[in-house]
Amino acid sequence: EAEVAQSPRYKITEKSQAVAFWCDPISGHATLYWYRQILGQGPELLVQFQDESVVDDSQLPKDRFSAERLKGVDSTLKIQPAELGDSAMYLCASSQPTSGGQETQYFGPGTRLLVL
Amino acid sequence: AQTVTQSQPEMSVQEAETVTLSCTYDTSENNYYLFWYKQPPSRQMILVIRQEAYKQQNATENRFSVNFQKAAKSFSLKISDSQLGDTAMYFCAFKYNNYGQNFVFGPGTRLSVLP
Structure with missing residues (x-):
């Protein structure tokens, strides 16, 4: 069964350092999401791609976060510089959009970031 | 903007018993989808069940069913015959019936779920 791949699974870094997360969606899925999930809370959308284009990045802290999906397949989320408050799980999800809006999101295992 | 509220931060249930998780949402739209996702400890999030707002019939997936009350904007999840493997975080989610939303x-x- 196809799955969303993410790496690394765990990342420990010091504040002010740069970190990058990678996501490979399920083959053929045009929509890709990056979420941040603080421990004990629900996922919050950071950025949504449709193919290589950003559909929604209104909640992305653009002074330190960036995301790209250059060829419309895999994606990278970067934080530079990392801050203590960035410690969280970063989830990637993908879906194949439908005209009726009923697509199902498939989530990856996530990258757990700890900023010291 | 739409919001989703789950008023029960924690719940427990004995194995084989039934439990209901609550969810309410706020929207002015008429066409949308509602979802329940499950996130087991240290495992990835998976879809449990989905409900289309235009359907009056409540969705059912094996031991999982929903009670969808559109007027009350309520979407509860009932788990019957609870199993130890049902132990997880459960998230209610909302999506408009529009492409790309x-x-x-x-x-x-x-x-x-307690043994």
Whole structure:
């Protein structure tokens, strides 16, 4: 069964350092999401791609976060510089959009970031 | 903007018993989808069940069923014959019935199934 791949699974870094997360969606899925999930809370959308284009990045802290999906397949989320408050799980999800809006999101295992 | 509320941060249930998790949402739209996702400890999030707002019939997936009350904007999840493997965080989510619209998640309910 196809799955969303993410790496690394765990990342420990010091504040002010740069970190990058990678996501490979399920083959053929045009929509890709990056979420941040603080421990004990629900996922919050950071950025949504449709193919290589950003559909929604209104909640992305653009002074330190960036995301790209250059060829419309895999994606990278970067934080530079990392801050203590960035410690969280970063989830990637993908879906194949439908005209009726009923697509199902498939989530990856996530990258757990700890900023010291 | 739409919001999703889950008023029960934690719940527990005995194995083989039935438990209901609550979810309410706020929207002025008429066409949308509602979802329940499950996130087991240290494992990835998976879809449990989905409900189309235009359907009056409540969705059912094996031991999982929903009680969808559109007028009350309520979407509860019932788990029958609870199993130890049902222990997880459960998230209620909302999505407009439009191409490309994103999902909004509630804060989650931590369910523990006790032996």
